[in-house]
Amino acid sequence: MTADSMDATVPSRRPALGFIGGGVMAEALIGAVTGGGLAAPGTLLVGEVDEERRRVLREQYGVEVTADNLAAADAELVVLAVKPQHLGVVLQQLRGQLREDTIVVSIIAGARLQTLCEGLEHPLVVRAMPNTPARVRRAATFWIPSAGLSQPALLRVRSLLGALGTEVEVADEAGVEMATGLAGPMPAFVYFLIEAFIDAGVALGLPRDQATLATVESMRGSLELLHRSQESPAALRKQVTSPGGATLAGLKVFESAGVRDAMDAAVRAVHARAQELGRLPLAPLEPGKEG
Structure with missing residues (x-):
């Protein structure tokens, strides 16, 4: 089987956790989630455009990988982890394509809840700002949910972000933005x-x-x-x-x-x-x- 054909293979079941973007921050989250036992590697699907990154993530963490963002976006919880300048393309790809119960967690610097909810045509969005100590489960993550999330959904988000270290739900987006300036760098x-x-x-x-x-x-x-x-x-x-x-x-x-x-x-x-x-x-x- 070739690397390309392996990349095209996605789980027949719905992934528990999907990533759009498989860069440094996404890898830190993947390592924390799988290493901490929050999710089995086979229940994760990472959408990543770079073939070498897909190979590294598949071999090092045992997760499923794909070049198809829509496949990764079929997960129960989807993490948006691309560069801010690429957000528009991702929103175009995913707009109107998410299941009604999908929870979206964005770790994209500067991306506001309104932009995400309107761009995705989806109400269940969380804006979060973890940092790279997530790799050793010592991140400080500040986050805020959109108004549409249920208590069970909030608990799931808190469980995910808590697996990375310390999580703090803030009252408004200004809190996330200020934390971006301090904890992020x-x-x-x-x-x-x-x-x-x-x-x-x-x-x-x-x-x-x-x-x-x-x-x-x-x-x-x-x-x-x-x-x-x-x-x-x-x-x-x-x-x-x-x-x-x-x-x-x-x-x-x-x-x-x-x-x-x-x-x-x-x-x-x-x-x-x-x-x-x-x-x-x-x-x-x-x-x-x-x-």
Whole structure:
């Protein structure tokens, strides 16, 4: 059987969970759902335009794959996981094609509930914003449902998003958009800081592996202490900062360099860009550009 013929094979039964787009974020969700036992791999169907991505997802997770988005959209719960600029094409493909009881969960940055409901001609839509720690079931996912979802449907969504880590239902879409600016890019921001501290350690003369160990384990321990403690980040910071001490000297450099202001500006930039993406002209979908 060829790879193409395997890609064309879809389950005879209705999939429990379908994905439109099989990129990085979709893969994180697939790994969390299958690894956490929420759904068996054979009950998932992923619609992905790129053949190599289909092969990777099929071989690594044992899920069903297809190049046909309509087949994946036949699932009981469908996750929209394409780039914002490809949303228009997906809406065209799926408009009026969903079953009445299908629940749609969009993780597309900037895509508002009204746009999704009207574009799909479907009332059962959830807008959510997870982040990549979903791969280890430590995501922070903020979400809001459309008005049409029943309590059983909401419980199913909560179960799905809860399998990824912590889920928070917010009162309005502004809450999701603000979370997009903070939680969405947080992994990248943290990795950026880790890179910078490792480079600083190397510049002092530490071997890179030791600088990496010192940075990663210290950050891991600090986060675990914060997680377990009842104290605020500020209180824990002050415990490490003696008057006239070495740590204070470093913190003064951060303050004089405007690190807080830079972090605030970065979060605001992400928030603004996510809103812009939701207003971008809708472009044709090209192979290999989902995810």
